[in-house]
Amino acid sequence: MATIFIDGRKIEFEEKGKTILDVARESGIYIPTLCDHDELESHGGCRMCIVEVEGMRGFPPACTTAAKDGMEVKTATDNLMTLKRNIMQLLLMEHPSACMVCAEQEGCNKYRPDPYKAGRVTGCTTCPNRYTCQLREVVEFLGIKDLDYLPGYKEIDVEREDPFFDRDYNLCILCARCIRVCDDVRGTSAITFVKRGHETRVDTSFGVSHIDSGCWFCGACIDVCPTGSLKPRMTKWTGAPDSVEESTCVLCSMGCQTQFTIKWERVMGSEPGALESAPNHGHMCVLGRFCIPSLVNAPDRIKSPHLRKEGDSVPVSWEEALGEVSRLLKEASPERVGFLGSPQMSSESAYVFHKLARAGVKSPNVDFQGSDFPALIHKELAVDQDFARIRELDYLKEVDWIISVGGDFVKDHQVVAKKVYKEVRQGKPLIVIGDAGANLHRWSTVHVSVQGKDIQKLLINLAEHSKKIPGTSYTQAQQLVEITGKGKGAVLVGPRILESIEPGLSLRALVRLAGVDGALFPLFPLGNEAGVIKAGLRPEMLPGPASITVKEAKALLEKAWGGGNLSDGLHLVEMRQKAQKGELDMLYIADGSISPEGFEKIPTIIYQSPYPSEWSDMASVILPSTTFVEESGTFINLELKPLKMKPIAKAPGTARQDWQIFAELGRLIGTDGFDHQTSEDIWEELSHFTRSIEVGGQKRRASWKPASKEKNDWYPRYRGAVIPERIEDLATFIKALPRRDTPLSDETLDELVKRVQKEHASRAKEVVS
């Protein structure tokens, strides 16, 4: 323990790498800061944290000066406060600051609670950041009541051309937090300082658009900005929220803890949760950060149940609609009914849906879109009971190397990318197999661009530490063997692993390669795949998940459900085939994202979703359900960690939670065991079933289909709502991705320099002649 004196207070602390600022904060001493941020390395630019240290020359900043034993620090001498006030005055020269020193401030805050929407922000009353401004806090702390220097307005046009957020650099105080988070934390380096002197500002290199600069619109820059310079365009002017609620985003399998700002019982904005809250630790992706309000507040959400009467779909009461559905289900021949759930439902909903199918209707035909990949993961890990390999993402810290196969997580799992980059930045080797976008390519130590069947051979050989690796040069192969040969690895595997001939073998090779203490992170693309698999929503699976061939599991379920059809049924592809042949009478579909192609001949379709889709036109009955911000339930993320979803907003019309609808139907059909009152009850029931997968029991079921390339391209959907089709900015962004990922030329830097020099020389010659 070392001792330090701050403003006369004796403080004991662990000397290891702590700054004066760290020690002061730990002991509750406030030192104002602007450029400092918990997640970023010290910068030392704003000079607000300067202190006096006995025996040190000048005024060192507390944020960069290491705390040492016996130090005597003063944080608020008259000298320092004058200096800080003077520096702050200078800072206010370049920030519209009239309101900060206005005598009417108090009244204004009271009677004009929301910022006035204005073309140009001229003071706090017209600033979208009015309630979270850190600059104002420091100004108040320093007690600045008057401005010594005329404030200038930088006269920079507000940048509105790029998707999602506005940039008003007239408010910028150049703390560089955005630059540092983009560069050091997210690994994107889209923005930097440009120009010098007082003209210095934040911009992309050469002033290109953010789209062209490689920005991923993750919003991290906005989240760290202490001023109102960076604001999401959609939610900029909504003012102070009524409340802020934390819940889980389900738009990919990360399960980001998200802070939703609520106003008028609606979601007005979404920001990442606190830095401490796992798994995303204060970070998000473009979908969670910018797309949720537009998505859940969509005006075309289904608001009431509909029945098709004389060809027209007309709104009816829930009573009527559910009465009709229960009648249809009761009358149908169970083998000729299909049940298609959604990976974007809660685990509880998927479970009750499954129960409704097998126990209520006695049909084994249950599946959901994209179930092959999570099923593969579960089945293959069952071979050697390797489920412990799926760990928390923070385990990336512990491994010695990282390998990515079957997907570009920079694109579809931006928060995973952030965590990987943290390790890459510290020099941990990253191997990328298969296609990779620009960022992944840049971060990788070795990138092997092989396709399809070669992936399998590569992985199997690599797992045996053989240097005969298809698609690689000799040095590359050597490098691969050297990196993977020692220590433990982390495997990031995406759904394109299904493209290899025997995905199971590829996956097992990866597991072997990572080693006993290694980690596997399955990058489920759609959301709650793990949760829906937990509910067993596959024809050959039971809740747990368990295999239908496992007698004990079957017996347990029979006891719990009081019977039901627990045999093998049709999966999605088979249902489509049967439908085409006219051998399927009815389809209960709860995911509009599934293509209706091939299902046209089915006479009765029950469509349940928050969003209309092509299925709405085909459906006999439409049942409106809620989105993830309106329902309670459990989401299981790619770490297989259960995360809770909370109903924080009001659903439009009479929309009900999925599990409520399924449970009601169960009751109407007359089956026991559907009297769940809350989602907790269901979770409790589901938790009784444990994982029990029979090895090799599903050989017949190996129907992994190499999905076409387009299908795997990142085009996010949510239960029938195609998000880019609803949010133009997202479409613009996604459209630009292929262009960004294509290198401009194959020229190396040396070649480029040579070429430019040559061009210059020939131009010079022309001038001379």
Next chain:
Amino acid sequence: MTESEKIEVLVCLGTGCESAKSDLLYDKLAEQVKKKKLGDKVEITRIGCHGLCQQAPVIAIEPEGLFYCQVGDDDIAEIVTSHFIKGEPVERLYYESPEGERIPHYKDIPFYSKQHRVVLKNSGHIDPGSIDDYLAVGGYKGLERALKEMSPEEVVDEVLNSGLRGRGGAGFPAGLKWKLGRNAPGHKKYAICNADEGDPGAFMDGSILVADPHSVLEGLSICAYAIGADEAYVYVRHEYPAAVASLKKALKDSYEREFWGESILGSKFSLQIHLMEGAGAFVCGEETALMASIEGRRGMPRPRPPFPTESGLWGKPTVINNVKSLANASVILREGWEWFKSIGTEGSPGTAIFSLTGKVRNTGLVEVPMGATLRNIIFDVGGGVKEDRTFKAVQTGGPAGGCLPAEKLDLPVDFDSLREAGAIMGSGGMIVMDETTCMVDVARYFLSFTQQESCGKCTPCRMGTLQMLRILDKIREGRGEDGDIEKLLELCDTVVNGSLCGLGQNAPNPVLTTIEYFRDEYEAHVKDNTCPAMVCKELVKFVIDPEKCTACGACKRICPTGAAQGKKDVIHHIQQDLCIKCGACYEVCPPKADAVMKIPAHSELAREIGGAK
């Protein structure tokens, strides 16, 4: 004809001479020599800066040591026929002293005779492109001695004992820096030569790199050996194409002779040297910004500690030395620390190199022992103020230095006394000012430079310098108010104490020193709305004295706006509302008449004269 009788013609290709077209002189000389078939009698060599830039372009003739000044195109033929063929030197091209005396040998010219050249010893005497020339004058003997006879610790001690202080400006003991680098834990270390000379009016480092690049590379290798670095960088500013070319050639030659690379001179010591060109930011001369720039990031300083010797380039211990420090190091290793210590003062041994510019008679590159007074440099070496005007001030240390008045002329020049007087040694710029210089204007000029070159990272430097500039502009334009000077001083305090790096911490120096030593001049601007030096445009006006005007029409012809009016035989006058104060009339009015006058803008006299037609 023996070798010794061969005439060696040294054509200076330093920046000053080159801009005076000395490269054409070289070509012409070569052509003439070839034409007259003097090839085996005359040898023409390109040299780096010879020093006396005022007389550019210059040619030195060895071995006699004759010196031709301001050689023109047309003089070449005469030099060749008269000097080379007939053996009669062209006397009219000799240096002319202020007294009108022609001095044939450069060593007799006071500019040279009053200097003490240690680092510049080779500059202007050897062909910088020839490693053999450098070896012939004892080059790489220092490195050889270090590698073959000394342990790295002994080399560190040698430099430590010599008392050499960093020539980049701050004067930190070089030996101590090396020792810190040597003792820093870790296997990977870097040595860096800081050749990012960016001060306006300074050209010492650039000249040394052009004239004697090997001395710097030798010093860099010695430094790397001493601290245990196996990689070194030369960070040179891109705007010095000649220095870059010279370094490239020198690096190639010295690599071939094994002065760097694997197993240098058969020893176990290996060193890789990289050449890195800066991208034109002044702040990259600051060591932490320089390293950021090498790492490929924006050149912005970071707070110290940690100092580069603990955590420098890519987080590894790094020693950064200025060009002159390294050149000194090679001399120290060659001649021994006792010899070095005998030059200069106790606290600042060795010599000081200045690029002497401004209103001084002999501008050029000057090397004097530390402890020489400003008077020695400006009057003895520099020949005093141009056109016999009165000396007013001297600015040392580049844009972040200070202005010292005539009272300080006897101040000995070394790191400590300059700092005490409010100026800094800096990397060696020295600008002389005379009575026609307005100190407010000068302060504004330097501040505008630092203001523009601020990297923008910390607020006091970014915004404080801007605010100071605004106040100075206000004063210069006659809009100064009571309290402005005090506000300036307070801002200076904020910027000095609040800034992150040396650029900001020293940026107010010109303002601080001019206020300290020339406060009356500021007050004249603020209180009387007059610029005593008649420089600040808004505070002067041009009038024609009707008594003196000869109606020659010169002013009318040159006036760009038609403000100077008059007819033949009619006394001219200047219509003030048209005048843009360009001063052309003032320059052009014949000395005989001397009718155009610069007077304070609000002066009563002016109205009378202006009114009289």
